[in-house]
Amino acid sequence: MSDSENLAELLELVEADSHLALLLEDVFDENSILGRLLMVNRAQLFPSWDHPFFELKLIFWDNYRAKETTEKSVIDLEQRLRKIESKQSPVTSVVNFEQLMKDMRDLITYYFLKAVRANADLKDLVDIQDFNFLAVKRTVRDYESIVDTLRKIADELSDVKSIPDENVRKAIEKLKLGLMAEALGQILKSSSVLAYSTQALPLFGQAVKESLMRAQGLTGEEYTAAIDYMHMLGLFEGCQSIFWCENCRDIRQIYWSLSMIDPRHANMACLRCGKPMPAAIAYRPKESVIRCVDFKDGFLTVAIAHLLKKRNIQFQYSVKGTHERDFVCERKTERVLLECKMHRTDTSERGIQEALKKDIAQLTEHSKIPLEEGSTIVRAVLVCNYSPDIVQRLGEPILESANAKDAPPLSMVSYQDMQELLKELG
Numbered sequence: 001m002s003d004s005e006n007l008a009e010l011l012e013l014v015e016a017d018s019h020l021a022l023l024l025e026d027v028f029d030e031n032s033i034l035g036r037l038l039m040v041n042r043a044q045l046f047p048s049w050d051h052p053f054f055e056l057k058l059i060f061w062d063n064y065r066a067k068e069t070t071e072k073s074v075i076d077l078e079q080r081l082r083k084i085e086s087k088q089s090p091v092t093s094v095v096n097f098e099q100l101m102k103d104m105r106d107l108i109t110y111y112f113l114k115a116v117r118a119n120a121d122l123k124d125l126v127d128i129q130d131f132n133f134l135a136v137k138r139t140v141r142d143y144e145s146i147v148d149t150l151r152k153i154a155d156e157l158s159d160v161k162s163i164p165d166e167n168v169r170k171a172i173e174k175l176k177l178g179l180m181a182e183a184l185g186q187i188l189k190s191s192s193v194l195a196y197s198t199q200a201l202p203l204f205g206q207a208v209k210e211s212l213m214r215a216q217g218l219t220g221e222e223y224t225a226a227i228d229y230m231h232m233l234g235l236f237e238g239c240q241s242i243f244w245c246e247n248c249r250d251i252r253q254i255y256w257s258l259s260m261i262d263p264r265h266a267n268m269a270c271l272r273c274g275k276p277m278p279a280a281i282a283y284r285p286k287e288s289v290i291r292c293v294d295f296k297d298g299f300l301t302v303a304i305a306h307l308l309k310k311r312n313i314q315f316q317y318s319v320k321g322t323h324e325r326d327f328v329c330e331r332k333t334e335r336v337l338l339e340c341k342m343h344r345t346d347t348s349e350r351g352i353q354e355a356l357k358k359d360i361a362q363l364t365e366h367s368k369i370p371l372e373e374g375s376t377i378v379r380a381v382l383v384c385n386y387s388p389d390i391v392q393r394l395g396e397p398i399l400e401s402a403n404a405k406d407a408p409p410l411s412m413v414s415y416q417d418m419q420e421l422l423k424e425l426g
């Protein structure tokens, strides 16, 4: 399936879901809190830990402020006591299923061949001239002849550490971790099962939340408002929360819940002493939201495509030529090129400048290539996920110094100026 078909399919999904459609339109509003929360590189929203294959596709919220005192937090103590920070913590969870399946296939193939090689009868079967079903039945009889071989393999698998081949050992360990993560995913989906190891899951998100707020300049209140809005739009389908009392230090009061909670309603009082309890919540976005965030060319691309479609602006996506171009919009007889970039926003100014420099060079290159039927690009625009302030301060000077000889007029806009741009195109 080509990328443009993938996008078309995703757009249909968006159109069928008015809440999701609203989210994709809302992010373009001036200073939209949803835009500021979501217009980040996907690795910022869903970072991976320890291992590139593991990530939590969750959005976190908490109102927990670690006090700058020597006093030990109740929740920290509890975490230590329960060893939920052990290696099997949910931090290393939620899997890349393609990789999981690949590992599984590799292991099945490996052990299948190993079984054949270890068993003389089976080995003979591989070599016999007249290979057929009856020959196989005759050899394996009631599987008596291979039971021993299979048992040895089962023994080996039950004690992973004893496996001599390091690669096999690693593959099995990864698979086990993956299957555990799958179980965790199921737990988050279900409303009745509460597994001990996932109880502290919401707490792991505090660092992710803090880093998003820092990079996007969101205050605590704005962050809460953004989560609240997503909750209101029904864009979350799973939720796990933890509440604890910092006042009750002898008999610790800790409560877990899988009920859907609005961050604005997370002001629970301790059942023992009545003092307000801090809370941490992990929200699991709906599958369709995750698909938009996970889209190969980024969330911004999906949102722009939706906007173009809504405004009845004709466009071609991922136009194949010598180079791949994002969008070519048709305006009467003219063609305008739009390229979308979703960069990390938690980098230095230098990093941003480097990224924009590369983008402009690419935009220049792509804008010079003639389209089919001899038509050409009359204007090329780079749409990025940086704020208008950054585009103006760091982007404009790069644009001015770019060597854009023979290229059509080039410009650079923040996603927040998309509506303005569309007025010009429409």
Ligand SMILES: [Zn+2]
Pocket: 245, 246, 247, 248, 253, 270, 271, 272, 273, 274, 275
């Ligand atoms: Zn209390």
